[in-house]
Amino acid sequence: MQSAIVLGGGMIGVSAALHLRQRGWSVTLVDRREPGRETSYGNAGMIQAEAVRPYPMPRDLASLLKIATGRTNDVRYSLSSLHLHIEPLLRYWWHSAPKRHREAIDAWARLIAYATAEHDILIREAHADNLIRRAGYRHLHRDAASFDLAVKAAEQDQREFGVRFRALSGAELAKAEPILRDDLPGAIHWLDTWTVSDPGALVTAYAELFERLGGTIVLGDAQTLRQTATGWSVDTDQGTIDAAAAVVTLGPWSPNLLHKFGYRIPLVRKRGYHMHYSGGASLDLPLVDKAGGYAMGPMAKGIRITTGAELTGMDALATPVQLASAEASARELIDLGRRVEPDPWFGTRPCTPDMLPVLGQAPRHPGLWMNFGHGHQGFTLGPATGRLLAEMMSGETPAIDPTPYRPERF
Numbered sequence: 001m002q003s004a005i006v007l008g009g010g011m012i013g014v015s016a017a018l019h020l021r022q023r024g025w026s027v028t029l030v031d032r033r034e035p036g037r038e039t040s041y042g043n044a045g046m047i048q049a050e051a052v053r054p055y056p057m058p059r060d061l062a063s064l065l066k067i068a069t070g071r072t073n074d075v076r077y078s079l080s081s082l083h084l085h086i087e088p089l090l091r092y093w094w095h096s097a098p099k100r101h102r103e104a105i106d107a108w109a110r111l112i113a114y115a116t117a118e119h120d121i122l123i124r125e126a127h128a129d130n131l132i133r134r135a136g137y138r139h140l141h142r143d144a145a146s147f148d149l150a151v152k153a154a155e156q157d158q159r160e161f162g163v164r165f166r167a168l169s170g171a172e173l174a175k176a177e178p179i180l181r182d183d184l185p186g187a188i189h190w191l192d193t194w195t196v197s198d199p200g201a202l203v204t205a206y207a208e209l210f211e212r213l214g215g216t217i218v219l220g221d222a223q224t225l226r227q228t229a230t231g232w233s234v235d236t237d238q239g240t241i242d243a244a245a246a247v248v249t250l251g252p253w254s255p256n257l258l259h260k261f262g263y264r265i266p267l268v269r270k271r272g273y274h275m276h277y278s279g280g281a282s283l284d285l286p287l288v289d290k291a292g293g294y295a296m297g298p299m300a301k302g303i304r305i306t307t308g309a310e311l312t313g314m315d316a317l318a319t320p321v322q323l324a325s326a327e328a329s330a331r332e333l334i335d336l337g338r339r340v341e342p343d344p345w346f347g348t349r350p351c352t353p354d355m356l357p358v359l360g361q362a363p364r365h366p367g368l369w370m371n372f373g374h375g376h377q378g379f380t381l382g383p384a385t386g387r388l389l390a391e392m393m394s395g396e397t398p399a400i401d402p403t404p405y406r407p408e409r410f
Contacts, residue, residue, distance in 0.1 A: 001026045003243035004393070005234055007222040007257070008372075009035035011379050013249035014206045015386030016371055018122065020247075021215045023394045028241050030220040030234055035207035040379055041200035042274050042347040044295040044306040046137060046286060048380045049116050049192035050163045052109040054355035055376065056096035057089070073293030073325045077311040085311045088266040091353030104355040107404035109161055111357075111384050114399065116194055118383035128205035133195045137286040137297065138168070138177070139188040140333075146290060147185045154188050164191040179281040179334050187287075195286055198300040199379060222250055222257055231367050245367040245393060252314065252350040254358070254372040261365055265358060265410050267373060268351040270309035271316075273323040273344045278302035280337025292329030293322065302340050305330055309349070320344045351375040359385055359405035360392065369393060370407050 002025045006017040009031030017029045029035070058064055066072045077085070095104065123132055141147035154165045166189040174182040176189075196202050211217060220236030225246055232246035248254050255265045276299065286297025293308040307322040323344050330336055352358060352373040362368040371389045374381050385405075391398045 002245070002394075003027070003231075004245040004247055005030055005225075005232060005241055005243045006247045006249060007031070007225065007234065008249035008251065008254075009033065009203075009207065009217070010040035010249065010251055011203050011206075011382035012040075012251065012371055012374065012385065013247070014203055014210060015122070015382035016247055016249055016389050017215055017386075018206060018210045018213070019383075019386040019390035020393065021210055021213045023390055025390075025394075026243070027210075028216045028218060028236075028243065029207070029210065030218055030222060030236055030241065032219060032221065035203050035217065040203045040382075042272065042306070042345050043199055043379045044286065045196040045199045045297055045299060045304065046295075046380070047116055047119050047194040047196065048190075048377060049112065049194070050157065050165070050190040051377055051380060052112050052157055052161045052163060053105050054101075054108045055351075056101045056104075056355070057092045059093065059096055073322055073329070074308040075293075075311070076309070076322050078313070078316060078319070081313040081316060082311065084313060085268065088268045088353050089311075091266055092268050092351070092355075095354040100354070103404075107356055110400045111381055111388075112377075113161075114384035114387070115380045116192065118387055119194070122206055122209065122383050123202075126205040126209040128202055131197050131202050131205070133197070135195070135285060136189055136191045136193050137195060137288065138173070139190065139288045139290065140173075141185055141187060142289070142291040144185040147187075150188050150290075165189060166191065177284055177287075179283070181333055189285075195297060197298070201300070222248075222253070225257060227261075227365065227368075245369060247369045247371060247389065247393075249371045251372055251378065252348040254350065254370065258362075258370070261362065261368065263362065263407070263410075265370075265373075265407065266353050268353060269311075269314060270349045270351055270376075271312055271346055272309065272349060273307045273318070273320050273346045274304050275320075275323055275327070275344045276301040276304050276340035277336040277338065278340050280335040283334070287333075289326075289329055289333070292326055294326035294329065296326075296330055303336060314348065318344060318346055320346070349376055349378070354409070357381070357385055357405050358407050358410075359389060360402055360407050363408045
């Protein structure tokens with residue numbers, strides 16, 4: 001029996017471990033905490049079938065100046081840690097040029113096409129349907145010009161990729177979400193995206209399915225990974241675990257581990273915050289407020305607000321300025337109620353400069369595999385890239401060409 005250690009218990013790691021186990025591998029999943037407690041827990045809770053275009057870095061001077069001077073809530077940066085981000089940001093800017101971004105879109109959309117279908121299989125096998133709603137979400141616009149541009153972009157996505165949407169006028173939006181103020185120009189209702197009432201619980205359900213299928217989950221330190229004469233080993237609370245293959249699915253921490261094996265993989269690390277609110281109005285579907293730079297949606301603990309990107313140090317203290325701004329914007333739209341937690345949650349999204357995940361075997365280390373760098377869409381793409389990785393590791397013909405995601409491109 002082929003054996004593998006999967007390092008990292010988020011959506012990416014759990015999905016990869018599940019797909020390997022389903023192919024008969026002996027798999028041990030190793031993390032420092034229980035599955036689904038890091039970035040996979042803290043996202044906006046959407047499996048985004050419409051997210052066919054990865055986020056490019058703005059290249060026009062006006063947008064860059066807005067970010068530099070702190071006049072947008074989408075992106076915020078810490079001046080003291082900016083030096084950590086300069087090199088990957090410059091690469092990100094280069095890859096965001098129209099021709100290169102188009103190449104990224106083509107490779108990205110091929111993965112997104114599998115997102116809901118692959119989740120659907122695992123949701124049913126994990127008996128997690130109670131966590132899922134298949135009714136889409138709404139992208140809210142506060143000014144008519146922005147809304148008109150969004151409708152044109154949505155029409156193009158529908159033509160190119162077949163994603164479905166409805167353009168809601170202000171009156172239709174007010175009817176669909178009566179708790180919203182009624183003077184808004186409209187919203188795009190993306191119809192094919194699924195929403196999750198508790199993202200961490202969905203990862204946990206997949207992890208429990210993995211264990212039912214015979215997989216093993218242990219607590220351990222990924223940084224102890226080392227190559228042996230027969231493969232790879234890592235230290236855990238159950239002792240040393242050995243396997244023929246090791247899979248690095250550590251999200252933003254992946255490059256730190258791979259550095260000791262001589263790999264330099266750049267990441268733009270984007271921190272995001274969330275907070276829950278209860279006692280106020282109840283949203284029907286999640287809303288993304290483009291002007292406010294945040295998403296909010298109904299979850300098990302109340303309405304969750306999730307922020308955009310903060311560029312700061314990995315170990316920096318929380319600076320929830322974006323969350324405060326998002327909360328103020330949300331309160332202009334609905335009665336949010338009170339904060340549920342005393343402090344906001346925060347986690348880091350691992351974004352590669354070319355906007356594509358790192359997926360494949362390490363060029364110089366047989367049996368060492370990588371699957372990370374999904375940007376804002378790790379929760380969406382976990383089952384799809386987990387399947388692709390397991391197919392590659394098992395010598396099967398992959399469902400799609402994995403060439404654009406190969407680690408050696410760096």
